Amino acid sequence: MIREGAAESTVESLDPGGEVVDPAGFRSVLGHFCTGVTIVTAADDEGRPAGFACQSFAALSLDPPLVLFCPAKGSRTWPLIERIGRFAVNVLADDQRELSARFGRSAPDKFDAVPWRPAPSGAPLLGGALTWVDCRLDAVHEAGDHYVVVGRVTALGAVSRGRPLLFYRGTYTVTEQESPPGVPAWPRPDDWF
Numbered sequence: 423m424i425r426e427g428a429a430e431s432t433v434e435s436l437d438p439g440g441e442v443v444d445p446a447g448f449r450s451v452l453g454h455f456c457t458g459v460t461i462v463t464a465a466d467d468e469g470r471p472a473g474f475a476c477q478s479f480a481a482l483s484l485d486p487p488l489v490l491f492c493p494a495k496g497s498r499t500w501p502l503i504e505r506i507g508r509f510a511v512n513v514l515a516d517d518q519r520e521l522s523a524r525f526g527r528s529a530p531d532k533f534d535a536v537p538w539r540p541a542p543s544g545a546p547l548l549g550g551a552l553t554w555v556d557c558r559l560d561a562v563h564e565a566g567d568h569y570v571v572v573g574r575v576t577a578l579g580a581v582s583r584g585r586p587l588l589f590y591r592g593t594y595t596v597t598e599q600e601s602p603p604g605v606p607a608w609p610r611p612d613d614w615f
Contacts, residue, residue: 458513459518459587460477460491461473461474461551462503462510463510463512464502469544471546472499473533474493476493478492488572488574491511493568496567498528508558509545513551516588518551518587537550542577543556547579553581554579555578556575556577557573560574
């Protein structure tokens with residue numbers, strides 16, 4: 423439904439009960455939602471690493487501690503990580519754009535010259551990341567052209583005071599200066615994760 427005075431919609435009605443959303447419009451609108459950039463990694467029993475850049479990552483639950491990420495169904499790396507059954511999520515810093523771009527492509531040499539050490543699960547923890555979350559695979563749900571992957575958190579990394587790498591409107595960006603001390607983001611602590 424479009425309200426009077428609202429911008430014109432790109433939604434086309436198929437029938438009284440359903441609507442089709444233009445994919446380009448959908449991408450444009452959701453591109454205005456800023457996300458962090460991560461690299462999801464895993465290593466098999468021989469220590470061979472795998473990983474891909476992922477901006478669809480979020481905290482899901484405090485009790486139990488769960489996170490989620492959403493790999494595309496066409497991902498070549500996701501089946502490897504799913505088979506391994508454990509993974510780490512590396513939260514990228516603002517100076518890791520090149521690393522994000524490297525892990526955003528299909529290439530056999532993603533880890534060449536990239537410093538990393540193993541997480542408790544064995545998954546690669548990338549040098550320079552702001553922090554990391556180590557997980558075991560808890561559930562996988564089909565969702566359109568992606569999967570929703572739920573991971574049970576098994577270990578956490580120390581946090582850095584650096585700035586995060588962000589993805590906004592189809593490009594990388596970073597945060598501005600931090601809010602002044604004492605200015606809460608949410609009025610009540612239970613409103614936020």
